[in-house]
């Protein structure tokens with residue numbers, strides 16, 4: 645069984661070129677050479693990465709509502725926090741306060757977008773392409 649596997653290993657070529665396969669894609673399980681294979685942890689083969697890149701626009705559209713909602717929520721929260729702070733400290737809303745009210749929603753939106761991006765990437769790597 646082991647000998648058979650070794651024999652198979654030696655004869656397997658990359659699914660994308662004529663080179664000897666060095667491993668397999670973690671996503672589609674296709675044998676791939678050093679050039680077409682994942683070059684880093686968390687990456688798939690060249691073909692899978694191409695599919696990932698091709699769907700970039702759809703992903704951006706899918707993430708947009710999440711980002712906007714997070715920004716809106718962040719704006720409401722920072723406005724409420726500012727309001728409470730101003731009432732308690734009896735302060736006016738200075739330039740610093742305005743900056744915080746602007747920066748907090750953006751920060752929250754960026755974090756939400758990154759999380760959504762990562763979740764989508766995980767789902768993509770865990771889902772093999774349709775045969």
Ligand SMILES: [Zn+2]
Nearest residue numbers: 658661677680
């Ligand atoms: Zn190759």
Ligand SMILES: [Zn+2]
Nearest residue numbers: 669672689692
């Ligand atoms: Zn692949």
